[in-house]
Amino acid sequence: xxxxxxxxxxxxxxxxxxxxxxxxxxxxxxxxxxxxxxxxxxxxxxxxxxxxxxxxxxxxxxxxxxxxxxxxxxxxxxxxxxxxxxxxxxxxxxxxxxxxxxxxxxxxxxxxxxxxxxxxxxxxxxxxxxxxxxxxxxxxxxxxxxxxxxxxxxxxxxxxxxxxxxxxxxxxxxxxxxxxxxxxxxxxxxxxxxxxxxxxxxxxxxxxxxxxxxxxxxxxxxxxxxxxxxxxxxxxxxxxxxxxxxxxxxxxxxxxxxxxxxxxxxxxxxxxxxxxxxxx
Amino acid sequence: xxxxxxxxxxxxxxxxxxxxxxxxxxxxxxxxxxxxxxxxxxxxxxxxxxxxxxxxxxxxxxxxxxxxxxxxxxxxxxxxxxxxxxxxxxxxxxxxxxxxxxxxxxxxxxxxxxxxxxxxxxxxxxxxxxxxxxxxxxxxxxxxxxxxxxxxxxxxxxxxxxxxxxxxxxxxxxxxxxxxxxxxxxxxxxxxxxxxxxxxxxxxxxxxxxxxxxxxxxxxxxxxxxxxxxxxxxxxxxxxxxxxxxxxxxxxxxxxxxx
Ligand SMILES: Nc1ncnc2c1ncn2[C@@H]1O[C@H](COP(=O)(O)OP(=O)(O)O)[C@@H](O)[C@H]1O
Ligand SMILES: [Mg+2]
Numbered sequence: 145x146x147x148x149x150x151x152x153x154x155x156x157x158x159x160x161x162x163x164x165x166x167x168x169x170x171x172x173x174x175x176x177x178x179x180x181x182x183x184x185x186x187x188x189x190x191x192x193x194x195x196x197x198x199x200x201x202x203x204x205x206x207x208x209x210x211x212x213x214x215x216x217x218x219x220x221x222x223x224x225x226x227x228x229x230x231x232x233x234x235x236x237x238x239x240x241x242x243x244x245x246x247x248x249x250x251x252x253x254x255x256x257x258x259x260x261x262x263x264x265x266x267x268x269x270x271x272x273x274x275x276x277x278x279x280x281x282x283x284x285x286x287x288x289x290x291x292x293x294x295x296x297x298x299x300x301x302x303x304x305x306x307x308x309x310x311x312x313x314x315x316x317x318x319x320x321x322x323x324x325x326x327x328x329x330x331x332x333x334x335x336x337x338x339x340x341x342x343x344x345x346x347x348x349x350x351x352x353x354x355x356x357x358x359x360x361x362x363x364x365x366x367x368x369x370x371x372x373x374x375x376x377x378x379x380x381x382x383x384x385x386x387x388x389x390x391x392x393x394x395x396x397x398x399x400x401x402x403x404x405x406x407x408x409x410x411x412x413x414x415x416x417x418x419x420x421x422x423x424x
Numbered sequence: 425x426x427x428x429x430x431x432x433x434x435x436x437x438x439x440x441x442x443x444x445x446x447x448x449x450x451x452x453x454x455x456x457x458x459x460x461x462x463x464x465x466x467x468x469x470x471x472x473x474x475x476x477x478x479x480x481x482x483x484x485x486x487x488x489x490x491x492x493x494x495x496x497x498x499x500x501x502x503x504x505x506x507x508x509x510x511x512x513x514x515x516x517x518x519x520x521x522x523x524x525x526x527x528x529x530x531x532x533x534x535x536x537x538x539x540x541x542x543x544x545x546x547x548x549x550x551x552x553x554x555x556x557x558x559x560x561x562x563x564x565x566x567x568x569x570x571x572x573x574x575x576x577x578x579x580x581x582x583x584x585x586x587x588x589x590x591x592x593x594x595x596x597x598x599x600x601x602x603x604x605x606x607x608x609x610x611x612x613x614x615x616x617x618x619x620x621x622x623x624x625x626x627x628x629x630x631x632x633x634x635x636x637x638x639x640x641x642x643x644x645x646x647x648x649x650x651x652x653x654x655x656x657x658x659x660x661x662x663x664x665x666x667x668x669x670x671x672x673x674x675x676x677x678x679x680x681x682x683x
Contacts, residue, residue: 285535294532297492298546299518 226325230332252355272404280400283383314376451500462659478656525601531592533580586617
């Protein structure tokens with residue numbers, strides 16, 4: 145604690161210790177209080193989303209525009225990372241499989257890991273970094289510069305216009321991006337397989353599709369809707385409720401990524417429990 | 425002040441007193457323990473420019489945000505065009521708010537839209553879909569009013585501070601409001617641009633016969649635009665009068681605004 149540094153350690157050691165203990169306690173108390181306030185206001189925000197999403201009027205034009213922007217802007221980044229992940233995963237897995245003489249399993253193994261886990265999670269993390277922070281910063285700066293107030297004066301519900309459209313767009317676009325990333329990842333893997341050895345595209349993809357089952361694909365896609373929803377919602381929440389200062393913009397963008405990424409892992413963990421429940 | 429001028433003032437006053445457009449009675453607003461507005465009583469007459477002075481953080485912005493419903497009041501009565509807004513149905517409230525323009529302190533321009541789209545937004549939002557030619561002529565007229573015709577295809581980030589303020593004004597004027605609320609229209613501008621904006625406020629008043637509340641720290645702006653001035657201190661109206669009256673006020677704190 146900074147306090148202890150500024151004061152002489154020897155003379156007031158006893159006092160300081162008690163002080164800092166009290167401080168620690170009050171800090172952890174206020175942190176706990178902050179946490180519960182945060183959770184409850186996020187819950188209220190989420191409930192408001194569900195209330196407003198059903199009620200007309202619908203901001204259809206803005207929804208289409210946001211979906212386009214959100215999806216299109218992330219496309220190159222998702223493609224590059226998807227390709228590299230597929231390639232690297234293949235190169236890294238080959239020696240282990242070769243040890244067991246199971247090199248022919250390479251396409252199947254990589255396909256399963258990409259589609260079940262790595263494709264959705266990596267794409268969602270990138271999406272949180274790009275789209276989640278973007279939504280957070282955009283809404284926060286609109287908040288600071290009174291653009292949200294101005295919309296309300298123009299007889300527009302800013303929650304519907306800004307938040308609902310972005311959350312829906314994120315929810316719908318992330319699964320599409322994940323499917324795209326999976327496809328590019330498999331292509332990367334195909335290249336990886338052919339760096340050492342010679343496997344035709346037909347053979348590679350027939351092995352991939354033989355190894356995949358509906359129960360791989362379905363839960364993997366379903367969970368990405370939840371990833372997208374969480375990223376869009378947290379980004380919007382952080383931006384919409386940001387402090388009315390310029391520092392609020394950076395903070396909103398930052399916390400949107402941190403909380404968004406954390407939520408991805410939490411949702412992923414829950415999803416794994418649920419799917420294993422159904423599969424056993 | 426010459427005799428001729430003051431007689432014009434008196435005539436104006438008589439005409440104005442005929443109709444009060446906004447009236448506040450015992451208005452109170454707190455944010456938790458922060459009692460921002462304690463007891464506000466004021467009224468604006470038709471065609472009048474009312475300037476509100478007060479230190480930063482005294483709740484001037486909160487006061488005018490109450491009028492457009494951005495801030496809900498805790499207690500007191502707010503009458504717009506003689507109607508108590510707490511008794512109005514949603515539809516009537518929307519109709520009344522259409523007649524009120526708000527120029528935000530920061531301009532509140534939509535960064536993601538061009539100048540044209542910034543002007544289209546309030547039009548389509550308030551009036552629904554209107555024919556393209558009509559929309560275009562309204563946009564051109566609003567931009568011409570503020571001398572910004574050439575900037576129509578630019579984005580707000582390409583505009584200077586004065587131009588941004590003027591675009592903000594055009595965006596409010598496009599709906600031909602009867603009441604204009606200006607939140608620090610000249611703050612952050614150089615003296616020459618400030619004067620231009622002040623003149624623009626006067627032109628708007630003349631052309632559209634608007635009644636306005638102008639919040640400002642800029643005493644030059646107050647001098648140019650005010651028909652009447654109200655000073656707010658500690659959440660109440662501490663003084664009111666013409667520029668000349670307040671400039672000679674016995675209270676040194678009030679006089680300090682005019683130095
Ligand atoms: N939405 C709000 N929530 C909490 N406090 C607010 C809010 N809006 C304004 N305030 C507080 O009200 C006081 C007056 O603010 P404001 O009206 O912006 O002052 P000014 O006279 O400078 O325009 C400030 O102390 C501000 O912190
Ligand atoms: Mg203010």
